[in-house]
Amino acid sequence: MRYIYSVDVINSGCLSVLPSFGFLFDIDGVLVRGKTPIPAARTAFQKLVDSQGQFLVPVVFVTNAGNCLRQKKADQLSHLLGVPISQDQVMMSHSPLRMFKHYHEKCVLVSGQGPLLDIAQDLGFCQPITIDTLREKRPLLDAVDHDRRPNVLSPSAVELPKIEAVVLFGEPVRWETSLQLIIDVLLTSGYPGNPYEQESYPHIPVLACNMDLMWVAEAQSPRFGHGTFMVCLENIYKKITGKELKYEALMGKPSRLTYQYAEHLIRAQALQRSWEQPIQTLYAVGDNVMTDVYGANLYDRYLRASCGAGCVPRRRPPGCRCRSVLVCTGVYSPRAQPAPGPRGRPAFHGHRDFGFDPALVEPDHIVPDVDAAVDLVFRLENFAPH
Amino acid sequence: MRYIYSVDVINSGCLSVLPSFGFLFDIDGVLVRGKTPIPAARTAFQKLVDSQGQFLVPVVFVTNAGNCLRQKKADQLSHLLGVPISQDQVMMSHSPLRMFKHYHEKCVLVSGQGPLLDIAQDLGFCQPITIDTLREKRPLLDAVDHDRRPNVLSPSAVELPKIEAVVLFGEPVRWETSLQLIIDVLLTSGYPGNPYEQESYPHIPVLACNMDLMWVAEAQSPRFGHGTFMVCLENIYKKITGKELKYEALMGKPSRLTYQYAEHLIRAQALQRSWEQPIQTLYAVGDNVMTDVYGANLYDRYLRASCGAGCVPRRRPPGCRCRSVLVCTGVYSPRAQPAPGPRGRPAFHGHRDFGFDPALVEPDHIVPDVDAAVDLVFRLENFAPH
Numbered sequence: 201m202r203y204i205y206s207v208d209v210i211n212s213g214c215l216s217v218l219p220s221f222g223f224l225f226d227i228d229g230v231l232v233r234g235k236t237p238i239p240a241a242r243t244a245f246q247k248l249v250d251s252q253g254q255f256l257v258p259v260v261f262v263t264n265a266g267n268c269l270r271q272k273k274a275d276q277l278s279h280l281l282g283v284p285i286s287q288d289q290v291m292m293s294h295s296p297l298r299m300f301k302h303y304h305e306k307c308v309l310v311s312g313q314g315p316l317l318d319i320a321q322d323l324g325f326c327q328p329i330t331i332d333t334l335r336e337k338r339p340l341l342d343a344v345d346h347d348r349r350p351n352v353l354s355p356s357a358v359e360l361p362k363i364e365a366v367v368l369f370g371e372p373v374r375w376e377t378s379l380q381l382i383i384d385v386l387l388t389s390g391y392p393g394n395p396y397e398q399e400s401y402p403h404i405p406v407l408a409c410n411m412d413l414m415w416v417a418e419a420q421s422p423r424f425g426h427g428t429f430m431v432c433l434e435n436i437y438k439k440i441t442g443k444e445l446k447y448e449a450l451m452g453k454p455s456r457l458t459y460q461y462a463e464h465l466i467r468a469q470a471l472q473r474s475w476e477q478p479i480q481t482l483y484a485v486g487d488n489v490m491t492d493v494y495g496a497n498l499y500d501r502y503l504r505a506s507c508g509a510g511c512v513p514r515r516r517p518p519g520c521r522c523r524s525v526l527v528c529t530g531v532y533s534p535r536a537q538p539a540p541g542p543r544g545r546p547a548f549h550g551h552r553d554f555g556f557d558p559a560l561v562e563p564d565h566i567v568p569d570v571d572a573a574v575d576l577v578f579r580l581e582n583f584a585p586h
Numbered sequence: 587m588r589y590i591y592s593v594d595v596i597n598s599g600c601l602s603v604l605p606s607f608g609f610l611f612d613i614d615g616v617l618v619r620g621k622t623p624i625p626a627a628r629t630a631f632q633k634l635v636d637s638q639g640q641f642l643v644p645v646v647f648v649t650n651a652g653n654c655l656r657q658k659k660a661d662q663l664s665h666l667l668g669v670p671i672s673q674d675q676v677m678m679s680h681s682p683l684r685m686f687k688h689y690h691e692k693c694v695l696v697s698g699q700g701p702l703l704d705i706a707q708d709l710g711f712c713q714p715i716t717i718d719t720l721r722e723k724r725p726l727l728d729a730v731d732h733d734r735r736p737n738v739l740s741p742s743a744v745e746l747p748k749i750e751a752v753v754l755f756g757e758p759v760r761w762e763t764s765l766q767l768i769i770d771v772l773l774t775s776g777y778p779g780n781p782y783e784q785e786s787y788p789h790i791p792v793l794a795c796n797m798d799l800m801w802v803a804e805a806q807s808p809r810f811g812h813g814t815f816m817v818c819l820e821n822i823y824k825k826i827t828g829k830e831l832k833y834e835a836l837m838g839k840p841s842r843l844t845y846q847y848a849e850h851l852i853r854a855q856a857l858q859r860s861w862e863q864p865i866q867t868l869y870a871v872g873d874n875v876m877t878d879v880y881g882a883n884l885y886d887r888y889l890r891a892s893c894g895a896g897c898v899p900r901r902r903p904p905g906c907r908c909r910s911v912l913v914c915t916g917v918y919s920p921r922a923q924p925a926p927g928p929r930g931r932p933a934f935h936g937h938r939d940f941g942f943d944p945a946l947v948e949p950d951h952i953v954p955d956v957d958a959a960v961d962l963v964f965r966l967e968n969f970a971p972h
Binding site for chain 2: 313340343347373374376379380384388393395417418420421423428429435439442455546548549
């Protein structure tokens with residue numbers, strides 16, 4: 201009875217008590233700035249749960265961060281928001297790597313911070329090797345830091361398997377070391393320490409998670425993200441070889457893969473809760489025009505196209521949409537617009553390989569913060585769970 | 587009598603005992619690889635000094651290194667070569683900064699490694715501030731390394747003078763920190779910590795020493811040099827702002843400024859030794875086509891042009907030349923040529939701002955090592971001092 205009643209209510213413009221929508225929340229710049237919680241986040245999440253702390257709406261956290269296991273991120277969020285978050289609600293930028301099974305058996309070089317080996321193994325990789333380990337095995341390669349150069353001038357050769365792919369999880373520390381060793385791996389077809397080869401192009405596969413050029417912490421201007429590291433890598437490769445660095449895969453927002461997986465998680469939550477009303481609309485709440493807005497609008501375009509193309513997944517009802525909601529607590533500020541580029545347009549902060557489509561950077565809604573985003577969506581959906 | 591005799595000898599194709607030429611020796615890849623001496627260097631220098639260790643020919647060491655005082659470099663070379671080298675024979679990439687007196691009174695941000703404050707002050711700078719000091723004063727800015735992020739979320743504001751220029755001495759360590767803080771200084775017109783400004787272009791002056799993309803150490807392939815760091819800085823600046831990073835000055839080989847100063851030192855040595863025969867030819871011995879060969883050939887072109895233009899310095903005789911001699915103990919290898927670029931040409935490893943002129947990358951001579959270079963020059967000059 202409740203289900204039928206709620207549909208009637210929607211159709212008549214009255215109030216609904218069951219959700220026909222879900223939230224995709226970005227974390228940095230929406231819920232936190234660096235380590236500092238954004239006050240609106242706790243207020244917003246009080247509206248999203250019932251008195252037992254159970255969610256009233258499907259919610260997935262979609263972060264481009266990739267430096268920890270999703271359980272740890274879920275624990276952080278539970279503490280931050282004051283409501284229990286499960287790891288099944290958390291999607292990291294590296295999550296789609298689970299599907300790249302043909303690399304799982306191979307020796308891959310992993311770059312980033314945090315418990316990289318744990319993350320890689322959790323995703324299915326059997327032979328990950330970190331930059332630090334490679335540096336220990338090939339000590340002559342890392343020569344930038346005068347104080348860390350090896351004292352042994354001819355270290356004995358240590359056997360290493362051929363490195364068959366490079367996985368960029370996130371921005372590392374000591375960029376000069378990671379940049380040098382990744383370039384060495386690419387220019388030696390996976391045998392760093394050997395002389396550079398002319399035949400190393402096309403280079404071995406590079407898979408990258410998280411293309412964010414910048415993110416917002418406590419400082420008054422955005423800070424370098426993994427996308428900035430990738431700008432360095434791409435341009436060093438191009439300067440040395442004269443050729444383009446190519447990515448086998450680019451994961452994280454704004455890539456479609458990420459939104460597909462997030463939609464899958466949203467529908468799985470609705471199913472688990474036995475909410476029978478179909479989820480029609482995904483609201484993607486983020487602070488970054490080039491990742492959150494661009495990605496949501498790109499996915500919306502895909503939803504509309506795939507709807508007409510007859511390739512709708514089993515659980516997706518026709519007419520589904522993805523709506524972009526931009527908040528002003530992070531990278532985006534309505535006051536400080538980016539300086540216009542040479543042709544008077546803002547500089548393009550998206551990744552090199554994502555062609556800039558001006559139609560995709562316009563958010564469906566702009567609100568001050570995440571609390572206002574939740575209020576807006578509840579109003580739009582005539583949603584009144586309590 | 588000896589002097590006249592020697593001139594007669596030259597004219598008749600016989601042997602000369604007084605030099606009418608001088609040497610400009612590159613260091614890395616010519617005399618050492620990393621910390622390892624190249625054996626030919628000691629042999630060569632035995633031929634360049636008399637039994638008292640006095641040089642028989644004017645010799646200047648022209649290095650693009652910039653991470654120490656020239657006295658320290660002179661001491662290292664004395665030890666390495668087994669002959670006494672004075673600091674007046676050593677030219678570092680930063681030496682021309684002595685002439686940029688209008689910056690000496692201003693607060694300048696300095697980037698690099700080694701005793702940066704000592705070097706800056708020795709050159710005449712009164713208010714240098716290092717990246718490390720700026721990082722301490724503005725702890726929220728450096729956010730890449732998760733383990734080094736500040737625990738204090740709202741550090742008290744520390745007064746800092748306006749930074750009026752950025753001086754890049756050489757490649758730093760922890761590139762992410764230097765890149766982030768330099769970008770912050772440029773996008774805030776010298777007030778890092780403030781929000782980025784739209785009005786920060788043209789940005790405050792950037793002066794850079796040493797543009798070497800790569801250099802040769804013990805590893806089997808060349809290692810990143812300061813030029814690689816500059817590639818990162820230029821491309822991050824362009825990605826964020828959509829505009830070109832501009833250099834107020836670029837020092838070190840292949841810049842003309844560097845060769846002019848080296849020539850001045852060569853003539854000063856000849857004068858001090860009362861060698862009355864004019865120095866006609868400079869032999870620049872190096873391992874790097876894009877710095878040593880390109881720079882020497884560019885200077886040769888300048889010498890020929892200025893000779894005809896009537897602007898010859900007081901002590902320079904007419905018809906002076908600068909000859910490039912390429913050795914195979916460093917970056918250049920006759921076997922492993924760089925991979926051809928997209929149009930079949932090798933990738934351009936020189937700096938962005940030095941237009942590539944194919945005529946300037948052809949060395950006058952290619953020899954196996956520095957000892958062969960000395961033998962060749964002695965033969966070419968009919969020089970037989972002993």
